[in-house]
Amino acid sequence: MSADQSSYFIDSELGTLRKLLIHSPDGGIGKIIPSTFQDNLYDDIVHLKSMQKEYNHYVKLLLYFLDPEKITYINSFSSDDEKQANCFIPGKKEYFNSDKVLEAQNLLEEIVGDERVKLRLIAAVCSYEESSFAIQQKLEAIQDAGLLAKILITGILPATESGNEEDQYIFPPIPNFIFTRDIGIMIKDHLLLSRMATSARKRESLITKFLALYYFFHEQPGKIIEIIEESDFFLYEEQERRQRIITIEGGDIMMVHQRHIIVGCSERTSSNAVNEIIHTLFSREELGIEKISVVKIPKKRAQMHIDTIFTQVRRNVWVMYGRYSERIMEAENNIKQSYLNVLAHKTDLHKEPEPEILQFYKKASDPYQRNKDYSVPTNPTGIESLLIQISVEDFGVAPQDVRIIYSGGNDFPHDDREQWTDSCNVVALKEGVVIGYDRNDKTSEAFRKAGFDVITTREAFDRFEKGISPHSLENTLILLPSAELSRARGGSHCMSMPLLRDKLS
């Protein structure tokens, strides 16, 4: 399998999905202990086997839509449970190996098959992880590229290679690598590399950079966009450096329309990064980006990226967290304030920091200037108006036809509970057909009320087995089992890095 470079292209969140990058939950996740799950950006320890089982539903669903021949292949092992299970484990002989549902571990295996790349990557990882020279040499001696790829991800050097009686833990796990959304962002036929905000995810950035350079764009490195701090960054004192730091995570960037990108300014994507993203994207004429909407959100664990607050379902339909809707916030504040007035309380209502929208336009007639101010004075008043504006102005939807589905049906406490378990984080397989989590009951109900079919993956598979074509589904929310997956604090949008979508007609 080698990369077909012309076949990466993303200019919407909705065009029929043809190719994406995933990573199945790996052995590193099963090594996290109660005192480290927080540092690892998890909210509990998870049961790896159950998580993998849930994840396999996701993979199978993707294959039904993107590469159905692989379903036939997997089904051919129906009389042998072990072999069938192996079809879902990267590195196993029976692994399905699709060139449409791409597994990061497999791509890594492919690039480290080249000795030159292998040595570079080992050196880079070992120096980042501050490994000993002895460990570096052990890794260099490994001839099995598949094994090496697995070790670089899980951090586990098996006894057979370590020369010890037991497995050796040489690097920390990177349990968030399942959230491939965050590691890089396709913008048309370019790839913007992320720059992870936390040390728990930095090895992911490193591996992704190698995948970009030696797999996806090895013949066209110019298509890789990298945004880093200014060259004098290291000369500043620590506090100043904190202001100037550039961190970018894919969950904060949405290529929502061919001319319009949304960029989140959040716990993970720094304001300086947003600034540079605007300049960089506008300066690259070939991208054709004319408008950038910045969504500044409070820095909070529950909403670490903008895709935890809203995602797009159809041109005219969005799912969002109602507490971040300015319309709802205003209505609630008014009600609360009027109670306070009636009760003659002197205290003012405690207000949470509110999201803020700033829009920037690149006018084709204006020559590009480094310090030019692109901002426009009339920004949408909040996230909900922004989403409506996109549907109406970018997609030509009539305002009365825009529909916002709220997390938990906007009903407290379900709104908060379900946002926490990623009710607002859905990915579109095609326009109107999205993947969500089965535990978000009230959000599913809200989808039903909005005219969507809501089915579980099992129901979907049954239908497909009966010969119904996956692509015949319309306006459907497909629910993944999610008891364990959701504890890692990401949904299907986070678990996907789309590489190729059809253009919307």
Ligand SMILES: NC(=[NH2+])NCCC[C@H](N)C(=O)O
């Ligand atoms: N695009 C996303 N919302 N990704 C979710 C990432 C969750 C992951 N545990 C983290 O905190 O980094």
